[in-house]
Amino acid sequence: MIRTPVRAAALLAATLAMAAPAMAQTQVNVVGFGAGFVWADLFGPSGTEKTQKLLDFEKKEGITINMEFADEEVARQKVLLDLVNGTGNYDLVMLGSDGAVQTFSAAGYLEPLDGHLDSAKDYFDASKVYKPFLEANTVDGKLWALPYYSFGAGVVYRKDIFDKYGITEFPKTTEGLETALQTIKDGLAKDGVTDVYPLTMRGAPGEEPTLDLAGFVYAYAGYPAWFEGGADTPAAIKEKKAKPIFTGDFKPGFDTFVRWAKTFGPPGIATHTWVDMMNLYAQGKAVVLMPSAINAFAGIPGSNVPEVKEHSAFAPSPTGPSGKAVQSFWTFSIGVSNFSKDKDAAYKALAFMTSESAMNAFAEQIGWPYTTYPSIMHGPVLTAKWPKTMLDQIEASFTDADPHYFPYIPELTEFMNQVGTAASEAIAGTKTEDQALSDLQGWAEERMDRAGYYK
Incomplete structure (x- = not known):
């Protein structure tokens, strides 16, 4: 049988494709608290069951998100130790706008996010989020974390x-x-x-x-x-x-x-x-x-x-x-560790985990009249559960707030x-x-x- 050069090349390519392992996924490690409460749409009620929504993201983006939940105090200690020691075990770290963002950003432990905001707009578009929740995570004019669930006074x-x-x-x-x-x-x-x-x-x-x-x-x-x-x-x-x-x-x-x-x-x-x-x-x-x-x-x-x-x-x-x-005023916020080995992938995972879709799922699951997105505040999930007057008043507690009502110091x-x-x-x-x-x-x-x- 005569093999043409084109056919031979095709056979060689097919053989190599079968022999080569699948391209490795980029691993993004996350630490936080609240299993079954936060990101139940991604990790299920136990915090360990990857949902189809998450699996679809991982397949599309070539990123595997490894979530580690712990009690709140334990999670905070893990974040602190990982950042102080510069080990980079966690790419995404649980923070909070009441101290961690200010302290860790000043120490150089976090990656500023401003340069990443345009890279994953399909997931997180800052212009669609209540501005005070971003201001709460802004220190010295730089954004250091993205908000998940958040609240104002009332x-x-x-x-x-x-x-x-x-x-x-x-x-x-x-x-x-x-x-x-x-x-x-x-x-x-x-x-x-x-x-x-x-x-x-x-x-x-x-x-x-x-x-x-x-x-x-x-x-x-x-x-x-x-x-x-x-x-x-x-x-x-x-x-x-x-x-x-x-x-x-x-x-x-x-x-x-x-x-x-x-x-x-x-x-x-x-x-x-x-x-x-x-x-x-x-x-x-x-x-x-x-x-x-x-x-x-x-x-x-x-x-x-x-x-x-x-x-x-x-x-x-x-x-x-x-x-x-x-x-x-407080935000449950997540930042990218400055010791992450792939900050671009880490940010893309973060954008997905704080996206409008993720927050809408949180609203469906928890039902609180609080969200980081105006579209969800006035959307069908919350308006079906709470009176418009109440939602408007709670929204005002965000928009009229001064997130920096205490000093932003290390x-x-x-x-x-x-x-x-x-x-x-x-x-x-x-x-x-x-x-x-x-x-x-x-x-x-x-x-x-x-x-x-x-x-």
């Missing part, structure tokens, strides 16, 4: 109990709300109700209360009153040699947060986290949950108390004496921990408010001096 309250005690409209100011909380407290006591409390907030030691407490400080001072003159970046602090003011303009908001927790909160509030807030409200044991209203929406679906399901209402966060609203993680612990100690009564703030002031001055801000 109040969820029991309208039936407000009505019972003659409060027909939710107060618009902190002064008015404090009066209303006292009215409810007195009414509950008169009626012999001993297991329902006017207010639930979080007061556990550590960083957690600071997200909300800083919002009170902002509302009372009218600016991020942590450093003199409102300096809130390393450059501004160094230029002005701005000292901490925790015993100054920071104090009125701090005192109010502590007073409300002690006066209107349940026993043990000095140990309460967001989980306790959620559970107390869901159990019908709290009348008002603020200013992280999302924690009430996390509890309402599983509540066994009919009144909680039927009479929960949302209100915008009240304004303080400055005219600024109490803030609470030491923020340490400050968040110290501020939250000071509040917890004051709530518990182990220190007076003045003592807690004096100790915080001394620590902050030493820490900033040691960091070289005042040379």
